[in-house]
Amino acid sequence: MTRPPVFRFAPSPNGRLHLGHALSALLNHDLARERGGQFLLRIEDIDTTRCTPELEAGVLEDLRWLGIDWDAPPRRQSEHFDDYAAALSRLESEGLVYRAFLTRAEVRAAVAAREAETGAPFPRDPDGAPLYPGDRALLQPEEIAARDGSGAPFALRLRMELALERLAHPLVWREEDDDGATREIVADPSGWGDVVLARKDTPTSYHLAVTLDDALQGITHVVRGADLFEATSVHRLLQELLGLPAPVYRHHRLITGPDGRKLSKSHGATALAALRAQGATPEGIRAMVGMTAERLS
Template sequence: MNPLSAPRIFRFAPSPNGLLHLGHAYSAFLNHDLARAVGGRFLVRLEDIDRARCTPALEARLLADLEWLGLSPDAPPRRQSAHFADYDAALSGFREAGLVYPAFMTRGEVKAFAALHEEREGAPWPRDPDGAPLYPGLDRYLSPAERRARIADSQPFAWRLDMAAALARIEGPLSFTETGNGAEDEVLAEPALWGDVVLARKDLPTSYHLSVTVDDALQGVSDVVRGCDLLPSTSVHRLLQALLGLPAPRYHHHELILDEDGRKLSKSGNAGAVRALGEAGLTPADIRRMVGLSA
């Protein structure tokens, strides 16, 4: 098939670790509506790599809520938990290329390291776009023997991307196409702002950044439509796409649906939960109107 005539593919990719709320409904509606508007395909991907929080019961409820909203996907949902081999293959390539290293510092230790630096130096420690202190990269300089010894000792670790080494592999600046403002804007990617990001863990061969990048390519996703809170992450995904030789989709980062206090809706609460609204007598058309879409 001529790639220029291939149907555009959109995906709604929730994590089944809580209740489907109005924010999810808005994103799902947008993906569905945009796909239908261009004669494309609408897919659902279940980002369930966190097996402790993502349960079969929550997954079934999420899919039932989507069906009630009239958002049936054009193919069976893809479950990330069934595709760890795909992510491990990508990670193996990074290991062979020397672009990742085992990092043994925990998040708490990183926070403590940053706090100590700020106390001693009187200057802020750099933080990523989400506000977390950047990994200091001390484990990047461990000898192979010490790494093997610590792993053999069953010390927990994460595989972190050596950001400096990764960027050295890229020729010229990275960018991506963003349509969230109603036009096709070319946005400069700035993956260095994230430092040495986690790509996998000792007992889990992936992370959000790695799995979403691999999945979008394997599913042929042409348009990524998601909340604006994930806009900064796109810089990391563009870097991984470039390193893995994967195509870059278009991106559309939409506004978030907020609660009455102006905060992002939470999966842990019942506020704005689609199921609760339906049980209260609202219809899918009512839900569409609530999130600012025409019925």
């Protein structure tokens, strides 16, 4: 018997929802209802400083106003730090995680020096950030030991090269298009280098949390913005390393502003609450994000 599909929407309550969130939430909700599946809500509130109960309440209010309902109580990441710690501990026990002590300033300086010396750009990940050069490239062993012993801040990073050596088969994922057809995508997590899985004062990173949450919530279809397409390679690698199932992925178009950049809270995207105050309706929001009664135009 085929299992009913499970979709999710996973906002961070560090601001009010905007049109980009509306597209993703409506698309996931509509697909779940059309296919006779479940729609779940996850509150990604790892950042307990910026994410507040008041902002979470605003997110829930926006979703209800759009006509979106969910089939189980929301999963809040802040209530599941033990789950992430257990997954991290498993990777550590297999020698796949290390403490990295270089500060952002030290990495920036090293990258600038390398580029000035070679005249060539330093390797960067798909988001444009320089790959982590490794402590041993810049620090003497005694300095690494001193920082470790002094309680200095650190990041817990994945040993990417070693992790890839552990794979027993090529890494791929299934990508669904707007018509529901799927194709196989070859994953290439090596382009991200030694990604951060947690920090000294932060029990998990986005990559680790989202991968584990999708598995623990039984998500079968991850529908999210195209800006996360490349990150799927990292998530597939973590799924393999942790023995987790791989959902079907679908990366939808982004809603962009007048400057062509994707909408974001940090760049002042107009909130749904403000649009509502100006007289917008849920049907009007659907039209604004290019969705019709038949779902997606």
